[in-house]
Amino acid sequence: MxxxxxxxxxxxxxxxxxxxxxxxxxxxxxxxxxxIPADIQIGRRRSSFPPSAIAAAIALCAVLLGLWFHFNQRAxxxxxxxxxxxxxAPKPIETAPQIAPSRGISQTSSLKGPRNNGKSARSSTRNLxxxxxxxxxxxxxxxxxxxxxxxxxxxxxxxxLRLVSAKLNLAQRKTQGAPQFNTIRNQRKIG
Amino acid sequence: xxxxxxTADMLLMxxxxxxxxxxxxxxxxxxxAALLVKAVLAGQxxxxxxxxxxxxxxxxxxxxxxxxxxxxxxLVQDIFLHALRKLHTLRDAAAFGPWIAMIARNRAxxxxxxxxxxxxxxxxxxxxxxxxxxxKEILALIRRLPEAYRETLVLRFVEGMTGPEIAAxxxxxxxxxxxxxxxxxxxxRQKMGVVSVARP
Numbered sequence: 001m002x003x004x005x006x007x008x009x010x011x012x013x014x015x016x017x018x019x020x021x022x023x024x025x026x027x028x029x030x031x032x033x034x035x036i037p038a039d040i041q042i043g044r045r046r047s048s049f050p051p052s053a054i055a056a057a058i059a060l061c062a063v064l065l066g067l068w069f070h071f072n073q074r075a076x077x078x079x080x081x082x083x084x085x086x087x088x089a090p091k092p093i094e095t096a097p098q099i100a101p102s103r104g105i106s107q108t109s110s111l112k113g114p115r116n117n118g119k120s121a122r123s124s125t126r127n128l129x130x131x132x133x134x135x136x137x138x139x140x141x142x143x144x145x146x147x148x149x150x151x152x153x154x155x156x157x158x159x160x161l162r163l164v165s166a167k168l169n170l171a172q173r174k175t176q177g178a179p180q181f182n183t184i185r186n187q188r189k190i191g
Numbered sequence: 192x193x194x195x196x197x198t199a200d201m202l203l204m205x206x207x208x209x210x211x212x213x214x215x216x217x218x219x220x221x222x223x224a225a226l227l228v229k230a231v232l233a234g235q236x237x238x239x240x241x242x243x244x245x246x247x248x249x250x251x252x253x254x255x256x257x258x259x260x261x262x263x264x265x266l267v268q269d270i271f272l273h274a275l276r277k278l279h280t281l282r283d284a285a286a287f288g289p290w291i292a293m294i295a296r297n298r299a300x301x302x303x304x305x306x307x308x309x310x311x312x313x314x315x316x317x318x319x320x321x322x323x324x325x326x327k328e329i330l331a332l333i334r335r336l337p338e339a340y341r342e343t344l345v346l347r348f349v350e351g352m353t354g355p356e357i358a359a360x361x362x363x364x365x366x367x368x369x370x371x372x373x374x375x376x377x378x379x380r381q382k383m384g385v386v387s388v389a390r391p
Contacts, residue, residue: 006347006354006372006373006376007353007354007355007369007372008353008354008355009353016380017348017376020329020348021348021351023325023326023329024326024329024330024345024348024349025348025349025351026324026326027255027260027326027327027330027349028248028349028350028351029247029248029251029252029267029350030264031244031247032264032267032268033240034239034240034243034247034268034271034272035268036236036239036240036272036275037272040272040275040276041276042231042232042236042275042276042278042279
């Protein structure tokens with residue numbers, strides 16, 4: 001089998017292939033010793049998690065945790081305190097039972113109506129504290145004061161926005177093929 | 192014509208190996224290479240010489256199929272030194288053969304890139320290196336073949352490796368090597384002007 005001779009030199013030898021082997025065999029690699037320089041460095045595989053990176057990650061986590069606690073405490077509201085017999089509370093807050101659930105009344109909430117006044121003489125000096133459970137979010141609802149020039153610019157901007165809106169509505173109606181309404185109303189023909 | 196070639200390739204790839212003699216090198220050489228690579232990485236630098244002796248003919252053949260013969264020996268040394276420096280980047284120690292074969296192919300491409308910029312071919316140089324022997328003429332014919340065929344043919348006829356050895360060292364599948372050998376040989380015969388005897 002000549003094909004087997006080409007593949008692995010088994011079977012019937014092919015004279016043509018043998019001739020090629022003889023001719024091209026003269027170009028065969030002549031072994032030479034490998035000269036390895038003494039100063040050659042074989043690189044080491046780097047560890048995927050070097051200790052310095054782990055330490056830096058831990059330090060970063062600690063800093064972030066500290067910042068989170070710091071700002072969380074600053075953002076929390078001060079506890080609402082009210083003395084039961086305080087003169088500063090002229091009338092009871094009716095919404096207090098809605099704020100504090102009923103199971104928490106015995107411990108924290110406590111702004112009751114005047115019907116409890118006679119019963120609780122012995123605990124009149126006790127401070128009643130209502131603590132808000134949800135985090136307090138301050139919202140600045142105050143409007144910034146605008147100068148007359150800024151007010152005029154604001155008006156111009158609003159007019160421009162209205163114009164653009166009207167033009168867009170008109171374009172939408174045209175593209176949809178709807179009949180255009182007369183934008184000039186309550187106006188009689190002249191002449 | 193194309194259908195006939197495709198059918199022939201299919202037959203070559205699916206042909207059972209009636210004489211599986213060279214199965215032994217595939218089983219033996221890969222673990223040896225892996226052990227040698229691990230030993231070198233562990234600090235036994237002298238073990239790299241064994242890898243060099245084992246794979247230098249393959250690297251020589253790959254280079255000979257691509258670059259001028261006078262440059263091949265120095266390039267073989269450079270490639271093995273480069274491989275020694277970068278051995279830690281080899282993920283699979285058993286894949287040393289395919290890895291260094293790829294380094295050799297890339298180095299051959301780099302050789303032509305750099306030589307285009309720096310080496311100026313003069314008329315004297317062209318006259319100084321004419322193909323004198325039959326070996327150089329046939330090698331020049333092989334170098335005009337497609338890349339896959341020329342590398343396989345050089346490894347087979349110049350380096351004297353068998354098909355299964357080529358597959359084991361380069362990482363190619365035996366079926367691919369078989370197809371490359373047969374198709375490359377067919378084209379080489381046509382280029383050499385030798386009319387192959389039609390097989391029954």
